[in-house]
Amino acid sequence: MRPLIGITCDYDLEADRIQLHSDYCRAIYAAGGLPVVLPYIDVEDVCSLASRLDGIMFTGGGDIDPHYFGEYPHYALGQVNPIRDEAEIRLCAWAMDNDKPVLGICRGIQVMSVAMGGTLYQDIATQLKSEVTINHRQTAPGWHPIHGVRLEPGSRISSIMGQQHIRVNSFHHQAVREVAPPFCATGRSDDGVIEVIESREHTFAVGVQWHPERMYRHHQNMLLLFKAFVEACSMSKP
Numbered sequence: 001m002r003p004l005i006g007i008t009c010d011y012d013l014e015a016d017r018i019q020l021h022s023d024y025c026r027a028i029y030a031a032g033g034l035p036v037v038l039p040y041i042d043v044e045d046v047c048s049l050a051s052r053l054d055g056i057m058f059t060g061g062g063d064i065d066p067h068y069f070g071e072y073p074h075y076a077l078g079q080v081n082p083i084r085d086e087a088e089i090r091l092c093a094w095a096m097d098n099d100k101p102v103l104g105i106c107r108g109i110q111v112m113s114v115a116m117g118g119t120l121y122q123d124i125a126t127q128l129k130s131e132v133t134i135n136h137r138q139t140a141p142g143w144h145p146i147h148g149v150r151l152e153p154g155s156r157i158s159s160i161m162g163q164q165h166i167r168v169n170s171f172h173h174q175a176v177r178e179v180a181p182p183f184c185a186t187g188r189s190d191d192g193v194i195e196v197i198e199s200r201e202h203t204f205a206v207g208v209q210w211h212p213e214r215m216y217r218h219h220q221n222m223l224l225l226f227k228a229f230v231e232a233c234s235m236s237k238p
């Protein structure tokens with residue numbers, strides 16, 4: 001039986017409308033899972049809904065309110081959504097506490113980091129000092145990998161991808177800054193931006209800064225990530 005995978009979505013506060021790129025659902029389905037989109041209802045009820053699922057995927061979206069990691073808003077901070085922030089951060093902390101498999105994508109890696117007490121660069125272009133300057137907001141099509149990511153030897157992500165250097169797409173201006181336990185940074189771009197975090201203490205808790213769901217049809221190695229996640233979910237007990 002296909003494992004049931006909850007997928008968080010975006011929430012347009014002005015239009016009062018939830019929305020999600022279908023690629024997230026298609027990628028989970030292509031990897032053998034059954035996708036379920038999670039609405040923004042009462043936070044406690046979202047956790048009780050999640051307790052019936054086999055895993056949770058946190059998706060892309062806007063910026064996280066820096067209040068969650070003890071900072072004032074930087075002038076380059078984008079739009080924040082308090083409803084989505086509160087629900088996702090609580091849900092992620094619950095999932096980690098209950099060892100529910102978690103995959104974070106783009107904003108999702110940031111949600112995972114912040115939920116465990118980590119911090120973010122609110123804007124890497126102005127806050128990250130590096131000799132290598134990569135444009136992490138590509139204008140090339142989403143399926144096209146624009147920069148490299150070096151994966152930590154022996155990490156879960158390198159064993160999933162079967163390589164220690166991969167190429168990824170990039171659609172972000174924020175990034176994980178300080179990683180809090182149980183996470184470790186296990187993948188970085190050439191300018192030092194953290195692009196992968198993972199926990200060795202959990203069944204499956206991996207966050208990636210890129211968008212594998214937009215790549216997997218052109219670059220099949222990206223399906224390996226969804227397959228590893230779905231496989232871990234299929235062994236989790238709801």
Ligand SMILES: [Mn+2]
Nearest residue numbers: 136170189209
């Ligand atoms: Mn990037």
